[in-house]
Amino acid sequence: MSGNDKVLQIRALRKSYPGGVEVLHGLDIDLRAGEFLTVIGPSGAGKSTLLRCINGLVPASAGSCRLRGAEILGLRGAEMRAARRRIGMIFQAHALVDRLTVMENVLSGRLGYTGFWSSWARRFPPGDVAGAFRLLERVGLEGYEDRRADRLSGGQRQRVGIARALLQSPELLLVDEPTASLDPKTARQIMRLLRELAAENNLAVIANLHDVGLARMFSDRIIGLNAGTIVFEGAPGELTDSELSTIYGEEDWSTEEVADVSA
Amino acid sequence: MPVREENATKVWQRRTPRGRLALWAGWALALAVLVACARQISEGTLWVFVADAHRQAADLLARMVPPDPGYMGVLWRPLWDTVNIATLGTLLAVAAAVPLAFLAAKNTTPHPAVRQTALLMIVSSRSINTLIWAILFVILFGPGVVAGIAAITLRSIGFIAKLLYEAVEEIAVDPVEAIRATGGSPGQVLTYGIFPQVFPSFVGVSVFRWDINIRESTIVGLVGAGGIGLQLDASVNALRWSQVSTILVIVFLMVVFSEWISARVRKAVL
Structure with a gap:
C-alpha cells in the first residue's frame, strides 16, 4: 500500500460525551482509495458517532484522523469547513431540505466552495450547475430538478442525497444507514448505485449498515463494532455466524424457516 | 400502587x-x-x-341605528392611517423579531447568556399591552401615527419572536447536519438548512400578527396614537352614536377583509 493510496488513517479514536460516558474506545481504521468498507453492529454501538467524528459534526475526544496524511481532528472554523468539502456524507433519506427543490438540494453540495451571497441568490458557477445536471442524470433523476424534495419517494430522495454528496467531488464518502426506511428492492438499488459510483470515482467509502445481507453483498471489507470497540474485521466471506454472535450477541442466525415444532 | x-x-x-x-x-x-x-x-x-x-x-x-353614511367621507383618512399603523408596525416587528428568534432558539443561539437576554427581551415585549406601549409612546413622540406604529411594533416583536423561536427549536436536525457536512458556513447552514424549514411558520406567524394588529391599531387612537380610534373616541365623547355605529361597521368590514387576506396568504405558502 503506497502512502498516497491511503485516504484515511484513524488511530486510537475516542469519544466521550459530557458526563463521562465513553462511546468509542480507541478505534484504528485504515482505508484505501476505491475501498468500500462497511461498519455493522447493534444500535448504540457508536457507528454514527464514528462517522460524525471523522467530519467533525461531533468533536472527537482523543486520537488522530488523517485525510491523505493531514490531521483533520480538532480543526476549527474555516479549516474544518475546508476539510469537510473533501468528505461527502450521505444520511438516511430524511436529510434533504424538504422545501427546497431537487436542484437546490444537489447544489448545496457546493456550498463549501460558494460565497454566502452567491449561494443566497442561488447563483452557482455554471460548471457546478452542469455537474449537478450530469449527476442527476447519472442517478436516474433527469428532469426532476424543479421538483420539491418533499414530493419525492424514499428511493428518489436518497438518490438526491447521493448526488449532493458526489457534487462535492469528495475523496472520502461517509454513508450513515443509507437504506434505513427503504424497501428491500430500493435498498439494493441504492447500494448498487453507491457501489458503482464509488468505483467510477475511485472513492474510499465507509458505510454504516443495519442489514448484514447488504453488507456481505456490497463491501470489500467489514468491521463489526460492539459497544465502541472493533470486535471483527475481515472480508465478507469471513463473517460467520459465530462472528455475528460476537458483534450482536447470541442469536440463532440460520435463515432457513423455523422447523415445524409438532414434528 | x-x-x-x-x-x-x-x-x-x-x-x-x-x-x-x-x-x-x-x-x-x-x-x-x-x-x-x-x-x-x-x-x-x-x-x-x-x-x-x-x-x-x-x-x-x-x-346608534341608523348609522350615519354621511360621516364616511371623514373616515377614509383615519382608516388608511390604521392600516398603515398595523402594516408598518408588523414589518418593523418582523425585521427585529427574526434575528431575535435565532438568538433565542436553543439550537441556533451563539451563547446561553445571549439566549437569556433575548428571552428577556421577548418576555418584556409580550408582557406589556399594546395600549400601554401606546400611552408611553404618545408621551415620547407626541400624539399621532408614529406613536401607534411604535406601540404596535414593540408589542409584536415578542409575539413573533416567541412563536418563531419555538418553530426553530422544532426543526429536523438531519438536513442541518447535511448542510454542515458539505462544508457550508454558519450563514449557509442558516439559509439552506434552517430557514426553509421554518419559512411556513415565519409567514404564517407574520400574517397572523398583521391580522391581530389591524384590530389593535383601531384602539391605539383612544390614547392619541393615531388611526380610526381617535375618531371613535371623539364621537363617543360627543355622544354621536350614529357616528359610532358607522365606525364600528367600517372596522368590522376591515377586520373581515384582513382575516380573508391572512387566510389566503397562509394557504398559499403551505
Missing part, C-alpha cells in the same frame, strides 16, 4: 387511592375559590345598574 392483587387476579386502576383523594381535594378547593370570588364580585357590584342593563342596551342601540 395502581396494580394490586384481588383473589389472585391482578387489578389495574388509573390512580392510587391517595391520588384519587388528592384529585377530589383539588376539585373541592377550586370550587371553594370560585364561590369566594363570586361573593366578592357581587359585593362590589351595584345591582341596581345591572338590573336595567337591557333597557340601557335598547336605548343605546336605538341611538
Whole structure:
C-alpha cells in the first residue's frame, strides 16, 4: 500500500460525551482509495458517532484522523469547513431540505466552495450547475430538478442525497444507514448505485449498515463494532455466524424457516 | 400502587387511592375559590345598574341605528392611517423579531447568556399591552401615527419572536447536519438548512400578527396614537352614536377583509 493510496488513517479514536460516558474506545481504521468498507453492529454501538467524528459534526475526544496524511481532528472554523468539502456524507433519506427543490438540494453540495451571497441568490458557477445536471442524470433523476424534495419517494430522495454528496467531488464518502426506511428492492438499488459510483470515482467509502445481507453483498471489507470497540474485521466471506454472535450477541442466525415444532 | 392483587387476579386502576383523594381535594378547593370570588364580585357590584342593563342596551342601540353614511367621507383618512399603523408596525416587528428568534432558539443561539437576554427581551415585549406601549409612546413622540406604529411594533416583536423561536427549536436536525457536512458556513447552514424549514411558520406567524394588529391599531387612537380610534373616541365623547355605529361597521368590514387576506396568504405558502 503506497502512502498516497491511503485516504484515511484513524488511530486510537475516542469519544466521550459530557458526563463521562465513553462511546468509542480507541478505534484504528485504515482505508484505501476505491475501498468500500462497511461498519455493522447493534444500535448504540457508536457507528454514527464514528462517522460524525471523522467530519467533525461531533468533536472527537482523543486520537488522530488523517485525510491523505493531514490531521483533520480538532480543526476549527474555516479549516474544518475546508476539510469537510473533501468528505461527502450521505444520511438516511430524511436529510434533504424538504422545501427546497431537487436542484437546490444537489447544489448545496457546493456550498463549501460558494460565497454566502452567491449561494443566497442561488447563483452557482455554471460548471457546478452542469455537474449537478450530469449527476442527476447519472442517478436516474433527469428532469426532476424543479421538483420539491418533499414530493419525492424514499428511493428518489436518497438518490438526491447521493448526488449532493458526489457534487462535492469528495475523496472520502461517509454513508450513515443509507437504506434505513427503504424497501428491500430500493435498498439494493441504492447500494448498487453507491457501489458503482464509488468505483467510477475511485472513492474510499465507509458505510454504516443495519442489514448484514447488504453488507456481505456490497463491501470489500467489514468491521463489526460492539459497544465502541472493533470486535471483527475481515472480508465478507469471513463473517460467520459465530462472528455475528460476537458483534450482536447470541442469536440463532440460520435463515432457513423455523422447523415445524409438532414434528 | 395502581396494580394490586384481588383473589389472585391482578387489578389495574388509573390512580392510587391517595391520588384519587388528592384529585377530589383539588376539585373541592377550586370550587371553594370560585364561590369566594363570586361573593366578592357581587359585593362590589351595584345591582341596581345591572338590573336595567337591557333597557340601557335598547336605548343605546336605538341611538346608534341608523348609522350615519354621511360621516364616511371623514373616515377614509383615519382608516388608511390604521392600516398603515398595523402594516408598518408588523414589518418593523418582523425585521427585529427574526434575528431575535435565532438568538433565542436553543439550537441556533451563539451563547446561553445571549439566549437569556433575548428571552428577556421577548418576555418584556409580550408582557406589556399594546395600549400601554401606546400611552408611553404618545408621551415620547407626541400624539399621532408614529406613536401607534411604535406601540404596535414593540408589542409584536415578542409575539413573533416567541412563536418563531419555538418553530426553530422544532426543526429536523438531519438536513442541518447535511448542510454542515458539505462544508457550508454558519450563514449557509442558516439559509439552506434552517430557514426553509421554518419559512411556513415565519409567514404564517407574520400574517397572523398583521391580522391581530389591524384590530389593535383601531384602539391605539383612544390614547392619541393615531388611526380610526381617535375618531371613535371623539364621537363617543360627543355622544354621536350614529357616528359610532358607522365606525364600528367600517372596522368590522376591515377586520373581515384582513382575516380573508391572512387566510389566503397562509394557504398559499403551505
